[in-house]
Amino acid sequence: MSSSVTLVGDAIENPANALTMMHAAAMFGAECRFRDTKGLADAELFAGRGLRVIAGGEVRALHPRIVACDNLPGAADVYGFNAGPEFALLVGNERRGLSYEFATLATHRVQVPMHSRRIDCLNVAAASAVALYYLRGARAGPMATRSEPGSCRPDLLLSEPADHFELGSTIRSAAGLGWQRAFVEDTHNVWFGCDRAVRSEGRAAARRGKNEILLVRCPAQASYAYPKVTVITHRQVGAPVDRVNLAGGPSQLVVIPDESRGEFAPGDWARLGRKVEFAHLRLPTAEFNYHYRLVATIALAEISRQVGRRPAVKAPRGPRLPIYDHALKQLATVAGEMVPFEELLDY
Amino acid sequence: MLHAIGPLALYGVRAIELTRGRAGGARAPLTFGRYRVPGTVVLYEQPMPPWRLPGSIAPAAARRLESAGAVLTPLAGAGATLVDWPEGTLRRFMLEEVLLHEIGHHVLQHHTGKRPVRIARTRDHEAFAQRFAQRQRAALSKRSADGQ
Numbered sequence: 108m109s110s111s112v113t114l115v116g117d118a119i120e121n122p123a124n125a126l127t128m129m130h131a132a133a134m135f136g137a138e139c140r141f142r143d144t145k146g147l148a149d150a151e152l153f154a155g156r157g158l159r160v161i162a163g164g165e166v167r168a169l170h171p172r173i174v175a176c177d178n179l180p181g182a183a184d185v186y187g188f189n190a191g192p193e194f195a196l197l198v199g200n201e202r203r204g205l206s207y208e209f210a211t212l213a214t215h216r217v218q219v220p221m222h223s224r225r226i227d228c229l230n231v232a233a234a235s236a237v238a239l240y241y242l243r244g245a246r247a248g249p250m251a252t253r254s255e256p257g258s259c260r261p262d263l264l265l266s267e268p269a270d271h272f273e274l275g276s277t278i279r280s281a282a283g284l285g286w287q288r289a290f291v292e293d294t295h296n297v298w299f300g301c302d303r304a305v306r307s308e309g310r311a312a313a314r315r316g317k318n319e320i321l322l323v324r325c326p327a328q329a330s331y332a333y334p335k336v337t338v339i340t341h342r343q344v345g346a347p348v349d350r351v352n353l354a355g356g357p358s359q360l361v362v363i364p365d366e367s368r369g370e371f372a373p374g375d376w377a378r379l380g381r382k383v384e385f386a387h388l389r390l391p392t393a394e395f396n397y398h399y400r401l402v403a404t405i406a407l408a409e410i411s412r413q414v415g416r417r418p419a420v421k422a423p424r425g426p427r428l429p430i431y432d433h434a435l436k437q438l439a440t441v442a443g444e445m446v447p448f449e450e451l452l453d454y
Numbered sequence: 455m456l457h458a459i460g461p462l463a464l465y466g467v468r469a470i471e472l473t474r475g476r477a478g479g480a481r482a483p484l485t486f487g488r489y490r491v492p493g494t495v496v497l498y499e500q501p502m503p504p505w506r507l508p509g510s511i512a513p514a515a516a517r518r519l520e521s522a523g524a525v526l527t528p529l530a531g532a533g534a535t536l537v538d539w540p541e542g543t544l545r546r547f548m549l550e551e552v553l554l555h556e557i558g559h560h561v562l563q564h565h566t567g568k569r570p571v572r573i574a575r576t577r578d579h580e581a582f583a584q585r586f587a588q589r590q591r592a593a594l595s596k597r598s599a600d601g602q
Contacts, residue, residue, distance in 0.1 A: 426570075428570050429563075429572045429579075430488060430491070431489040431556070431576070432485055432487075432488050433486045433487040433552055433555050434486060435484035435486070435507070
């Protein structure tokens with residue numbers, strides 16, 4: 108299989124991450140290869156599957172344009188970056204990022220802008236999906252610039268997550284992309300009220316030790332009174348997500364349902380608010396291995412792009428021009444009068 | 455009136471705006487005018503008289519209003535003051551007191567050249583504007599008395 112885009116994982120340690128990256132690449136019609144320095148090919152998960160490996164020199168021979176996705180110095184925002192039709196996308200190890208060899212191999216550097224000081228990177232598979240989404244030609248401009256981006260950030264509801272790893276990574280993405288609070292409709296008990304093992308695995312995926320996001324448990328099928336509700340899905344329902352205003356502030360609730368179990372009933376969402384609209388991600392393939400963290404992180408990144416950030420350099424304000432008011436306020440003296448409480452009714 | 459004062463009052467004036475209401479109006483409903491550097495005078499719309507003002511009015515301010523023709527009636531029981539403007543007096547107050555005061559600010563700002571900076575402390579600025587308005591008012595009334 109030869110593809111115009113190749114996703115290359117550099118020294119990925121976690122086989123589950125590697126598998127999700129393969130699914131992310133397939134979602135965008137890209138090939139996925141790995142520079143295997145951690146014995147990934149020997150993992151049980153890949154037994155019989157055959158992990159496609161690649162070396163640095165081969166990447167260069169494969170694509171003249173090599174884009175590194177990491178928070179490296181001088182990295183451009185992934186939003187609005189024109190990578191062209193053919194490129195290799197390099198993503199690095201979960202903890203250490205790209206190796207020096209791969210970082211120097213890159214002809215371009217991009218990053219997903221993060222808003223949190225404590226969660227400064229996404230799950231590697233989620234980051235791969237976001238990068239592929241924007242570099243594969245999603246019609247999105249650069250990140251918005253606003254003086255008060257916080258006032259434009261909508262509320263977030265993660266609806267019916269079915270897997271604790273997927274939810275944990277999504278929560279990590281939400282915190283990293285700037286949310287300080289999220290609602291969770293935990294109908295499958297993967298976050299609240301789960302057993303100890305599920306609980307610790309989910310929280311590890313969310314980097315809960317340093318992730319300060321407030322998670323609010325919402326009862327299943329509860330009703331809310333948001334003026335505007337936007338449901339983001341991968342199905343072809345509603346308008347493309349980049350054409351929908353996702354920067355409506357606290358009066359807007361953005362719902363990202365977990366569709367891994369296949370069910371999606373548009374009628375269910377009227378309970379959340381007065382006006383419900385649907386937005387879909389522009390994914391090049393309709394059939395793919397669904398991962399909640401991939402779809403949700405792409406949706407969160409798009410919201411984050413629209414919400415924007417403060418200008419990097421604050422324009423210096425000129426000196427305030429003098430203003431002289433002529434008002435009676437300066438002339439009148441207001442005489443106060445003490446009225447005892449018992450006399451107040453007769454006053 | 456400004457022509458009667460001469461080029462001093464007109465030089466550099468960019469606009470004299472008659473404005474309805476005032477930004478943040480509820481906090482200071484009785485703002486008469488504003489001078490905005492460089493060269494913009496704003497005269498605010500005033501409520502229909504009589505005005506019922508909270509508290510009592512300071513003697514100096516009361517003298518200024520009365521000299522412009524206002525009739526001040528203290529409402530002792532209610533802790534308020536009623537300010538009435540008989541016919542035409544409010545208009546004259548806005549022109550001869552407020553407009554000339556703001557023009558006084560503008561004249562003082564001449565000394566900065568065209569730089570939009572503060573030339574004096576606010577207190578001194580206000581005092582100069584007040585003296586300017588008094589002088590010009592006196593000159594205008596003398597001129598009208600002389601029949602010019």
